[in-house]
Amino acid sequence: MFVKKITTTTCSLIIRRKYCSVKNFEDIPSTRGLPLIGSTFSLVITGGLKKLHKYIDRRHNKLGPIFRDNVGPVTAVFLSDPDEMRAVFAKEGKYPKLTKPSSWLLYNEKNNYSRGLFFMEGEEWHHFRRIMNKLLLKGDFSWIETSCDAATSLLIDRINPNEEFKNLEAELYKWSLEVIVSVLIGGDNYKRRYEEIENLVDRLSSTVNLIFKRTSELQLIPAELALKLNLKRWRNFEESVKRSLNLANDLIDRIRNENDGLINKMKQENINNKDLDRIIIDLIISAGDTTSYTMIWILFLMAKHKNHQTKLRQTLRSDPKTNYSKNIVRESLRLYPVAPFLTRVLPEDAVICGYNVPAGTAVVMSVYTSGRNGKYFKRPDVFLPERWDRGGMNDSSVRQASLPFSMGPRSCVGKKIAEIQLTVTLSKLIENFNIDVVNDEEIDDVLVMVPQPSKPLRLIFRNIT
Numbered sequence: 001m002f003v004k005k006i007t008t009t010t011c012s013l014i015i016r017r018k019y020c021s022v023k024n025f026e027d028i029p030s031t032r033g034l035p036l037i038g039s040t041f042s043l044v045i046t047g048g049l050k051k052l053h054k055y056i057d058r059r060h061n062k063l064g065p066i067f068r069d070n071v072g073p074v075t076a077v078f079l080s081d082p083d084e085m086r087a088v089f090a091k092e093g094k095y096p097k098l099t100k101p102s103s104w105l106l107y108n109e110k111n112n113y114s115r116g117l118f119f120m121e122g123e124e125w126h127h128f129r130r131i132m133n134k135l136l137l138k139g140d141f142s143w144i145e146t147s148c149d150a151a152t153s154l155l156i157d158r159i160n161p162n163e164e165f166k167n168l169e170a171e172l173y174k175w176s177l178e179v180i181v182s183v184l185i186g187g188d189n190y191k192r193r194y195e196e197i198e199n200l201v202d203r204l205s206s207t208v209n210l211i212f213k214r215t216s217e218l219q220l221i222p223a224e225l226a227l228k229l230n231l232k233r234w235r236n237f238e239e240s241v242k243r244s245l246n247l248a249n250d251l252i253d254r255i256r257n258e259n260d261g262l263i264n265k266m267k268q269e270n271i272n273n274k275d276l277d278r279i280i281i282d283l284i285i286s287a288g289d290t291t292s293y294t295m296i297w298i299l300f301l302m303a304k305h306k307n308h309q310t311k312l313r314q315t316l317r318s319d320p321k322t323n324y325s326k327n328i329v330r331e332s333l334r335l336y337p338v339a340p341f342l343t344r345v346l347p348e349d350a351v352i353c354g355y356n357v358p359a360g361t362a363v364v365m366s367v368y369t370s371g372r373n374g375k376y377f378k379r380p381d382v383f384l385p386e387r388w389d390r391g392g393m394n395d396s397s398v399r400q401a402s403l404p405f406s407m408g409p410r411s412c413v414g415k416k417i418a419e420i421q422l423t424v425t426l427s428k429l430i431e432n433f434n435i436d437v438v439n440d441e442e443i444d445d446v447l448v449m450v451p452q453p454s455k456p457l458r459l460i461f462r463n464i465t
Contacts, residue, residue, distance in 0.1 A: 021354075022351055022354065022355070022356050023354055023355045023356070024355070024356060025068075025355060025356055025357055025358060025361075027355060028066055028067060028068045028077065028353075028355045028357075029063040029064055029066070029067045029068070030063075030067060030068045030069060031059060031063070031067065031069045049216070049219055049447065050446040050447050050448065051446065051447065052340075052447050053340040053341070053366075053368040053445075053447050053451070054368075056078060056341075056364075056366050056368070056369065057366065057368060057369045057372070059078065060078070060080045060366060060369045064353075065079065065080045065081035065084065065353055066078065066079050066080075066081070066084070066352060066353040066355065074362060075361070075362075076343075076361070076362040076363070076364050077352065077357055077361055077362070077363050077364065078364045078366055079352065079353070079363055079364065079365050079366065080365075080366040080369040080370050080373070081353065081370070082370045082373070082376065082400060082401040082402075082403065083400075084352055084353055085342075085365045085370065085403065086400070086407065087350075087352065088344055088346070088350065088352065088363050088365065089344070089406075089407050089408035090408070091346070091347070091348065091350050092344060092347065092408050092409060092410065093347040093348070094126065094409075095121065095122050095123070095125065095126060096344060096347075096408065096409050096410040097121070097344065097345040097347065098342075098343055098344055098345070098410055099343040099345065099362060100118065100119065101215055101218075101219075101223075102222070102223040102224070103215055103218040103223040103226075103234075103237055104119075104215070104241075105119075106223045106224060106227060107237075107238060107241050110227070111242075113245075114278055115278055115281075115282055116278045116279040116280070116281060116282025116283070117129060117132065117279055117282060117413060118282055118286065119282070128271075128275065128279060129409065129413065131266075131269050131271065132279070132413050133413065134269075135262065135265050135266065135269070136262075136413055136414065136416055136417065137413070137415075137416055141416055141420060143186070143261070144183055144416065144417055144420050145420050145424060146186075146187040146188075147179065147182040147183040147186060147187040147190065147261065148179050148182070148183070148187075148417075148420050148421045148424040148425070149187060149424055149428075150182050150187030150188070150190050150191050151175060151178040151179040151181075151182045151187075151190065151421075152175070152179075152421075152424055152425045152428050153191075153428075154175075154178060154194065155171070155172075155175045155178070155425065156428060156429070156432060158171060159433070159461050161433065161461055161462065161463045162460065162461075162462050162463060163460065164438065164458055164459070164460050165458075165459050165460065165461060168296065168456070168457055168458075168459060169209075169292070169296065169456065169457075170205070170206070170209070172292040172293075172295050172296060173205040173206075173208070173209050173288055173292045174201065174202055174205040175292070175295075175425070176205070176287050176288055176290075176291045176292040176295075176421075177201055177204060177205045177208070177284060177287060177288065178190070178201060179287070179291070179417070179421045180283060180284050180287045180417070181197070181201060181251070181255070181284075182261075183261060183262050183417055184255060184258075184261050184262050184263050184280065185255045185258040185260060185261040185262075185263060185264075186258065186260030186261035186264075188260070189255075189258050189260055189261065193255075196254075197251065197254060197255070200247065200250060200251050200254070201251070203247055204244065204247040204248060204251060204284070205288065207240055207243045207244040207247060208244050208284070208285055208288035209288060209289075210236075210240040210244075211237075211240045211241055211244055211285065211288075212288065212289045212448070212449045212450070213448065213449075214233065214236050214237040214240050215237060215449060216448045216449050217233045217236075217237070218233055218234065218237055221233070244285060245281065248280075248281045248284050248285070249277065249281070251284075252276075252277055252280055252281070256273070262280075263276070263280065266279070266280075283414060286414065287414065287417075287418075289338075289449055289450045290338045290418065290450065291338075291418050291421055291422065293336075293338065293450050293451065293452055294329075294332065294333065294336070294338050294418070294422060295422060295425065295426075296452075296453065296457055297332050297335070297336040297445075297451070297453075298328065298329060298332045298422065298426055299429075299435060299457070299459060300437060300443065300453065300457055301328075301331075301332055301335070301383050302328070302426075302430070302435055303435045303436055303437035303459060304383075304437060305383055306434075308328065308383075308385060309430055309434065309435060311324065312324055312325060312328065312426075312427070312430050313430050313431065313464075316427055316430065316431055323389075324385065325423045325426050325427045325430075326388075326419070326423050327385040327386065327387075327388040327389065328385045328426060329419065329422045329423055329426065330385070330388045330402070330404075331383060331384065331385045331387065331388060332383075333371075333402065333404035334371040334372075334377070334402045334404070335371065335372070335381075335383065336445055336451045337367045337368055337371055337402075337403075337404045337451070338404060338450050338451070339367060339404070339406070339450070340366070340367055340368035340447065340450075340451060341364050341365065341366060341367060341368070342364075342365040342367055342403070342406050343362055343363065343364050343365070344362075344363050344365070344410075345360060345361070345362055345363075346358070346359050346360060346361050346363060347359060365403070367402075367403055367404065368451075370401060370402070370403070371401070371402045371404075373401060376400075376401035377401065405418070429461070432461075432463075432464065433461035433462060433463065433464065434461075434462045434463075434464060435459055435460070435461055435462075436459065436460045436462060437457065437458065437459055438458045438459070438460055439455060439457065439458050441455055443455055443457065
């Protein structure tokens with residue numbers, strides 16, 4: 001029999017969750033897969049990676065809020081209950097550990113390259129994260145709103161009304177990076193220097209886009225093997241990273257001396273140029289896929305639900321500071337979370353869903369599934385921004401059950417920028433245009449690092465008459 005010493009902390013957790021006893025790790029429901037590699041990895045290597053989030057969702061529906069599976073040689077626990085996710089985050093410790101794409105880690109090691117917050121660990125991460133929390137997650141955010149407004153105005157200028165918006169994905173990638181650069185140097189400085197740096201930002205947005213596409217290609221084969229065999233997909237990935245890093249460094253060199261924005265705030269915290277560069281470069285790269293595709297899904301949902309366009313436009317006219325645009329962003333992120341899975345490595349033994357899970361286990365939190373849980377969301381597959389109103393159909397349980405930016409010490413440091421960027425841009429677009437979707441085929445969501453439309457989204461922005 002399995003015998004485990006139960007600590008006071010564990011006991012309180014068990015009592016709080018009303019578990020009568022703790023079950024063994026081996027008793028966690030599991031999938032039937034091949035030895036060592038498991039069923040999830042089998043899905044990946046047979047080309048099903050684009051549907052992984054839906055596959056895991058079906059596993060949860062069959063096996064419950066917790067199950068285990070082998071991902072390669074590693075046994076991982078998949079978790080979909082929001083309360084249990086929060087318990088995992090609460091036990092992260094001072095220096096949380098999360099998994100990172102092996103291709104990125106291998107590139108850094110091969111090239112002896114130091115990256116920013118996402119890759120930092122231990123005391124180094126803790127030191128810089130505290131500084132960035134102070135700058136990006138606390139205090140007055142009006143300077144961020146001004147910066148987002150400046151970049152959004154440039155996006156609107158590029159729209160040809162009443163015509164299909166060509167290259168929507170590329171344009172929103174560019175907009176996403178424009179916002180970050182505007183935040184880095186301040187909105188007024190960005191508008192003043194736009195013509196000077198536009199071409200560089202344009203080239204950088206294209207190469208950052210390639211990083212994520214080529215990272216996705218390397219998920220179908222171990223990165224170490226791709227490097228050892230010098231496969232074309234590794235060479236393509238490495239080339240895109242090198243080019244992006246070079247362009248990002250060129251951009252920072254040009255804007256480093258501006259006396260406004262985030263760069264100036266970081267200098268006031270006595271961050272040296274080397275550390276400033278690597279933190280800023282990671283902010284630039286991480287902004288690419290995340291906000292651009294989130295904006296695509298927001299526009300898709302608004303185009304499909306014209307009643308919400310009308311309601312938002314009317315609400316903005318009567319109350320420019322309305323929370324309705326924020327509700328639309330939250331509801332879009334619930335349905336299409338930019339990170340369908342969040343992973344943490346347990347620093348100590350923990351009781352999860354009544355099972356003892358040992359330290360060192362990778363816990364994969366299924367955010368896509370938790371956001372569509374009927375226990376917390378009435379009509380979970382329906383786009384209902386009103387559910388986010390205070391005292392709405394689900395009240396506070398809604399806010400606790402959706403975790404698009406993660407939570408805890410390792411939550412997304414740029415979440416305030418993203419939230420403001422998305423709400424400002426959505427409001428500006430709806431004030432100026434009626435948005436129509438003209439795709440003939442059904443649009444599904446597929447996973448290419450982040451959820452993306454299965455077909456290029458075709459939109460027309462029509463002038464309001």
